[in-house]
Amino acid sequence: MEYMRGYIDRYQGSSKSGEFNWLMQRVSGIALLVLLLGHFFIQHFISAPVGGAGYAAVAARLSDLGWKLFDMTFVTFALYHGINGIFMVIEDYVYSGWRVFWKGFFWVVGVLYWVLAALTIIPFKG
């Protein structure tokens, strides 16, 4: 598979040099930290103090457009960060044509999870 290396590297699209993915891994990491801590504090200390989060409170929050946006941003960054991390592992260890397969596979997995999340979050009415 030695002869395929150049071929595979040429067809990596935006990840050809890896600089965009590298930068975005850091950006998404920081975004996740902010979103996670924000979520935690709003949840447990501001909107619903500890012990006060019943179904009604959660349903009301999930029906709110602002929270839908928040959750979609959160899930988008989380999936990007996770799948992009797997891409980096693939780039480290896989050099044969399998690299194209595995990257494609995780693209599909990522998109499917994103659709699943969107279907769960966006139409929710309580």
Next chain:
Amino acid sequence: MAFDVGDKVIFKVFRYDPAKDKAPYFKDYEVTIERKGMMVLDGLNQIKWHIDGSLSYRRSCREGVCGSDGMNINGMNTTSCMAHIEDYNSNVLIIKPLPGFPVIKDLVCDFTDFFNKYYAVKPYLIEKTPPPGTERLQSVEDRAKIDGLYECILCGCCSSSCPSYWADPDYLGPSALLNAARFVMDTRDEGSDERLDAVNNIHGVWRCHTILNCIHACPKELNPTKAIASLQKEILKRKY
């Protein structure tokens, strides 16, 4: 552990002669401490000169300048001429060739790939303006920018300790990238763009996952990880 003159230390040395041996094996040698502050290279010389002349290893200057004798001693890469026997706090030293490099014989590794990667980053001054009469003068501050970069002796200890280097056979590695940074940070050099192009690659700076083995391995106490980070920063700064 302090050794006295006359004490014995066991050197377990990796032996492999592809012409004779089916597989590598370790051979024990009893090295006598001849003087205080004896280096591992002195021990190897004692084996080579007085015990077993068939042992192969590279050495030249024996003072940490030529970078010939990079090897793995008790699990750490270093140059044997800069490694005090007593610093290992052990009566037994396990001596192996540099991990991840093809072995030619015993402790001698094939550095062809390592040097090809070094040449790939254009490790020489690229000038576009003609020199000003005599030499290219540099201020003390500008000169200080390449401290911690220019001292590399190309012993291969850092690249050989890097798991990314083991995993990706095409990864340029900490040594080549540190030498790229040495010229990118040099104010006299005018070839930064082409050099950064060469390292801004899926097998270049982005393959570094800050494992930091290279820093521990470097016998000259340089910091390749920091050098790689400075290249990454420079690439992103020029683009965004």
